[in-house]
Amino acid sequence: MKNNTRMLYKNFKWLAVIMFLMSLLSLYVYKNYLSTKEELFNTIKTDLINEKLSLFENFSKHLKQVHNIDNLMHLSHDERYDLETDLALINDKDIEYLYILYKDEQDQFRYLLDTTQDEVERAYPKQLFNAQTDIWQKSYETQHYQLRLQNNLQTLWITVAYPIVHNNKVMAVLGADFTYDVYYQLIQHLNPLEDLFFYITVFMSMLFILSYFLLYLYYKINKKTYLDPLTKIYNRQYLHEFIKQKSLQNYHLMLMDIDHFKRVNDNYGHDVGDDVLIAVINELKIHLREDDLIVRFGGEEFLIFISTDSSLNIEDVAQRLRSAVEELSIKTTTHIVNITISLGVNPHPYKARDIDEAIKICDEQLYIAKNKGRNRVVIFQDTNAKYSTTHNRITDIQEALNKERILCALQPIIETSTMKIMKYEVLMRMEDREGNIIYPDAFLPFIKNTSLYISLTKIILDKSIRILQKNKYALSINLDLQDILNKDIIALFKELFEEHKDLAQRITIEILEHEEINDFEHIQKNLHLFQSLGFKIALDDFGSGYANFSYLVYLNLDIIKIDGSLIRNIDKNSAAQKVVKSILFYCKSMNIVAVAEQVETKEEFETLLDLQIQYLQGYYLGRPKLEKKA
Amino acid sequence: MKKILSIFLLSTLLFGADNDLRLESRIYYAIAKELTHKIKPQVYMQSNISSIKKFSSNFIIVDKCTKADIIFVTYLKEIQKECEGKIFFGSRHKTLQKEQTIGAFFWQKGRPNILFYKSRLEQYGIELNQHFKKYIDNEK
Numbered sequence: 140m141k142n143n144t145r146m147l148y149k150n151f152k153w154l155a156v157i158m159f160l161m162s163l164l165s166l167y168v169y170k171n172y173l174s175t176k177e178e179l180f181n182t183i184k185t186d187l188i189n190e191k192l193s194l195f196e197n198f199s200k201h202l203k204q205v206h207n208i209d210n211l212m213h214l215s216h217d218e219r220y221d222l223e224t225d226l227a228l229i230n231d232k233d234i235e236y237l238y239i240l241y242k243d244e245q246d247q248f249r250y251l252l253d254t255t256q257d258e259v260e261r262a263y264p265k266q267l268f269n270a271q272t273d274i275w276q277k278s279y280e281t282q283h284y285q286l287r288l289q290n291n292l293q294t295l296w297i298t299v300a301y302p303i304v305h306n307n308k309v310m311a312v313l314g315a316d317f318t319y320d321v322y323y324q325l326i327q328h329l330n331p332l333e334d335l336f337f338y339i340t341v342f343m344s345m346l347f348i349l350s351y352f353l354l355y356l357y358y359k360i361n362k363k364t365y366l367d368p369l370t371k372i373y374n375r376q377y378l379h380e381f382i383k384q385k386s387l388q389n390y391h392l393m394l395m396d397i398d399h400f401k402r403v404n405d406n407y408g409h410d411v412g413d414d415v416l417i418a419v420i421n422e423l424k425i426h427l428r429e430d431d432l433i434v435r436f437g438g439e440e441f442l443i444f445i446s447t448d449s450s451l452n453i454e455d456v457a458q459r460l461r462s463a464v465e466e467l468s469i470k471t472t473t474h475i476v477n478i479t480i481s482l483g484v485n486p487h488p489y490k491a492r493d494i495d496e497a498i499k500i501c502d503e504q505l506y507i508a509k510n511k512g513r514n515r516v517v518i519f520q521d522t523n524a525k526y527s528t529t530h531n532r533i534t535d536i537q538e539a540l541n542k543e544r545i546l547c548a549l550q551p552i553i554e555t556s557t558m559k560i561m562k563y564e565v566l567m568r569m570e571d572r573e574g575n576i577i578y579p580d581a582f583l584p585f586i587k588n589t590s591l592y593i594s595l596t597k598i599i600l601d602k603s604i605r606i607l608q609k610n611k612y613a614l615s616i617n618l619d620l621q622d623i624l625n626k627d628i629i630a631l632f633k634e635l636f637e638e639h640k641d642l643a644q645r646i647t648i649e650i651l652e653h654e655e656i657n658d659f660e661h662i663q664k665n666l667h668l669f670q671s672l673g674f675k676i677a678l679d680d681f682g683s684g685y686a687n688f689s690y691l692v693y694l695n696l697d698i699i700k701i702d703g704s705l706i707r708n709i710d711k712n713s714a715a716q717k718v719v720k721s722i723l724f725y726c727k728s729m730n731i732v733a734v735a736e737q738v739e740t741k742e743e744f745e746t747l748l749d750l751q752i753q754y755l756q757g758y759y760l761g762r763p764k765l766e767k768k769a
Numbered sequence: 770m771k772k773i774l775s776i777f778l779l780s781t782l783l784f785g786a787d788n789d790l791r792l793e794s795r796i797y798y799a800i801a802k803e804l805t806h807k808i809k810p811q812v813y814m815q816s817n818i819s820s821i822k823k824f825s826s827n828f829i830i831v832d833k834c835t836k837a838d839i840i841f842v843t844y845l846k847e848i849q850k851e852c853e854g855k856i857f858f859g860s861r862h863k864t865l866q867k868e869q870t871i872g873a874f875f876w877q878k879g880r881p882n883i884l885f886y887k888s889r890l891e892q893y894g895i896e897l898n899q900h901f902k903k904y905i906d907n908e909k
Contacts, residue, residue, distance in 0.1 A: 236878045245907055260878055263862070267906040269882045294879040316878060 151354045158347035165340040172336050176329060183325065187233060187317070188299060192284060194229040195301040195313050201225060208305045211241055211251060212265075219252060219264060227254040235295060236260070236316040239303070240268050240275060248275055251311055274300040279309045289316070296322050367435040369413055370420045374435050378442070381432065382494050385444075390432075391453045392488040393443040394501035395423075395460070398479045398513040400439040407474050414471035415478055422467050426460055442498065457482045457516040465514060479514035481505055486518060499584065506580060512704075532585050535571065540594055544570040547602045548763035552615065552734060552756045555748055562647065564615040564756065565603055566763050567595070576765070593627045600635050602766070604642055613645040615677065620652035623665045636672050643673030647698060651679045659693040666694060677734070682722065696731055703737025706757070710742035720750055793820035796874055796881065797841070798827040803897055804856050804871070805838040813837035813852075815844060818860055842870060856893060871895065872904075 202208065205225075206218065214222070230237045239252040248268040255261040262268070270276065274285035278300040289295040301313040365377035373381070397403075397419060404412040416439065423433060423443070430446035445456055461480055469476045483504030488497035504517040511517070539545055549563035569577040586592045603614050622628045636643040648669055666676050677698035678690055682705045690696070701722060709715045719735070726733040735747050738757030747755055797820065801810040813834040814821065818841055821828060831837050834852035842848070842857050842864050859865055859873030865886065871893055872885035885897065886909040897905065 238878075243908070247903075247907070255878070259861070262877060265908070266862075267884055267904075269880065269884075269904065271880060289879075 151350065151357055155347070155350040155354050158343065158350045162340070162343040162347040165336070165343040169336040169340045172333065176333070180322070180325065184297065188286070188297070191229075191234070191299065191315060192301065195284075195299075195315070198226060198229055198313070199301075199303045202303060203305055208303075208310050211311055212243070214251070214264075223252045223254055226252055230254055232320060233317055234315050235318040236314070238262065238314050239311050240314055241311040242279065248312075272298070274298065275312055275314075278302040278312050282307075282309055294319065370417055370435055372420055372424075372433050372435055372441075375437075378434060378494065381434075381444075387489040387491075387494065387497060389447050390444040390488060391447060391451075391456075392485040392497055392501055393445065393457055393460075394436065394483045394485075394498060394505045395441045395443060396481050396505055396509070397439040398481055398509075400478075403476060403478065407471070407476065411471045411474055411476065415469050415476055418467065418469040418471075419464055419478065419480065422463050423460055426456075426463050436498075442501075453484055453486045454516065454518050457484050457518070461514065461516055481508040481513045482516045483508055484516060484518045503581070503584065506584075532582065533591065536569065536582055536586055536591060536595075539569050539571070540591070540598065545595055545598045546570060546576075547599060547606070547766045549606075549614075549766070550756060550763035551761035552754050553760050554754055555752060560612060560761070561754065562613040562615055563606075564617070564649070564763075565599060565606075566617070567599055568765060587621075593631060596622070596628060597631055597635075600631065603646065604635065604639065606766075607642045607645055613647065615647040615649050617649045617651055617679065620650055620662070623650060623662060623669070629665065629668065632669065632672060632674075636674075640673045644675075646673075647675040647677045649677045649679045649698075649700065663694055670695070670697075682718065688725075691725065691729065691731070698732045698734060699726060700734045700736050700756075701752075703757075706735050706737050706743060706747070707739070708743070710740070710746040716746065716750065719747075719752070723750060723752060787823075790820040791824050793874075793881070794824035794827070796883070797821055800858060800872070800874060800883070800901075801828070801839050803901060804858065804895060807838055810838045811836055813840045815840065815842045815846075815848070818843070842867065856895075 202222065206214075206222065226237060226239070237254045238250060240248045241251045243249055248270050250262040250264060250266045250268055253262045268275075272287050274287045278285045279302060282302050282304050284299055284301040287298045287300075289298055295316045296319045297317040299313075299315045299317070301315070302309040303311045303313060365373050365380065367374040397415070400412065400415070403415050420433065420441070423441075427433060427443070428446060432444040434442040434444075436442045443460070445451070445453060461482055464478060464480045467478070469478065483501040483506070485491070485497055485500040485504070488494070488500075491497035491500060500519050504519050508515045508517040546568045548566040548568050550566060551560040552562040552564060553559065554561040567579045567583075569579075569582055571577055583592070583595075586595070599616065603616060607614060618628070636646075670676060675697040676695070677700055678694070678696050679700045680702040681690075681699040683702035691699070699722070701719060705715050705719055709719065723733050725731075732753055734754040734756060735752050736756045738744050738747060738755050738759045740759055743757075744755065744759050797818070798810075801812060802808070809827065809829055811829045811831045812821065813831050813836070821830070821841070834840050834849055834855065837852070837855060839856045839858055840848065840852060841860055843860050845864065845867055848857070848869075853869070856871060857864075857867065857869040859867075859870045860875060862873055862875045862877065862882070862884070864870050865873050865884065868889075870886075871889040872883070874881070874883050876882070883901075883904040885901065885905045887905050887907050888909060890897065890905065
């Protein structure tokens, strides 16, 4: 659909260009035709007049021969008749009126001869002539013939004033009014051609206007398609257009997420949530320049392209945006909401293979920012490229897999009643070529939805099976929420554990999730499938982000792991103690086992013991230990 | 398209024709004003002059020549005796054959012509201003 639209747009563009050129061409041809026509008329006019001038000259000679030229004003009736008959001989269809004027003693022009037959049009001898143009006077003065185009007279085309000169003195002026007939005859022959050129030009111009109108409509509709109706900024669809037009070299890239936005929606309702989104965007716009671009990338995620500038420090810009939102007090119709944002920054997005990889790098940094407690900026450092981004990242993972550099680290989980290790959480690690240990956050996102991801899962499961076979304790394995819905993962679990139900019963699947669950029914169905294979199901990071009480209602869970954000400093935080206490109370009533994770101090440990929690995990009780390589 | 163009051309021609009549009426008015010295001269027409009829706002057209300040004649036929002594002005050159006609405005060879006979102007004691001088035939 998008490709079709693009094709249509390209076609419109070409159509508009072609139509423009065609219109120009037809206009040029039409204009040339008109000037050629004009030239033709001029040539005909000149030829016609030249031909008549020679006749006038002959008549002038004849007049001098047959009559006393000095006595023209005193012609007898017969003499006038004879001369008019002679003059009429040089008249033809091209000349409407042919007459001779003379100037009397008072410098008034009067008719001497007139060949006109029509009684109304014929002038009386010596009738005063209203000289409305100066050609008569000029022909007298210059002794040369004069021309006048008779634009104001409907029936006449050109009037010629031809002086009859004798002894270097103008004795009279021969007047000839040329008709439009020649002109009309020519026009009648040329009109169809002129019409054709005219209509072609009009047609082309209309097509040109139409194609530009279509182009304008396309832009108008497209703009609507590309705009997010709520925030009035560009949406994700615009990204491809933007990348096509602009180079990433001219931009720094940021991915921004509104912290705990879900809570705003849950606590105040979606209308307030919308108001918050609009307010945050408006605030960001104030701090962004005209060349910068902000795009709504997801629900509360926004991509910001910051135009590069030598004087610009991208970290300062990101921090400025972050603190601007932090200081913002958003007044919605019903509440005043304070909110923070986290930003993952990729200062050099052009170094990535494509925009998707550039965004992924931002996403990694954003993920780190969130894990570090949100309301912060994390800048991608090129020096750490080998940990988080390289063009060959997938190749590196594949190589690590082939060379058995995918490892397990086991972190103990202590049962508080006996203070014995009852279980280990299996944590995935990757060893790079230099022997550095890479954490899964730095490589797993890049192979999501690939067969490599399934292969890594299989390695961890194979290793877990071997550990279980060698030891008596139980294991916890982490799975992403999406893995629970992944048919390949389910098939893998079935393949490995259908015949090892005894081992499956010693495994707890810890569900991690980074997005809100909408389809509880589907997830519950798949969780039940895992439980039927013998696995226990634990919900990780309970109390943070998306993992909340509604999950306990809709999902049939065996264990919940209370998030580290509630455990950290619990000894000093009475509110956290109360929350944990209520979670434990709920778990007890629902027969769910509770585990507290990220226990890092003695004080936290003792407080949790006082709260009578069943299981504990954290650095205070034991750090993850890397398996020994074979 | 052709229809639209045709309508445009037709209306231009119609308005063009109207313009000619308006111009002719103005010329008649200038002459009548000059000869009668009245801002709104009372005019009697021997037969209808279409330009005056159509654009008559400057004239008071009267139905009897006796009421008129100026009489526009088209033919050589006699005018009532009661109107003798009034100013006669022709709309054809031929009307100048009538002794009472002091001048005429007419179209000849596609051009508008104005003609006054000097002797007749003098007979009526009319002196034209400078603009009209070139139209006076001094020999008549």
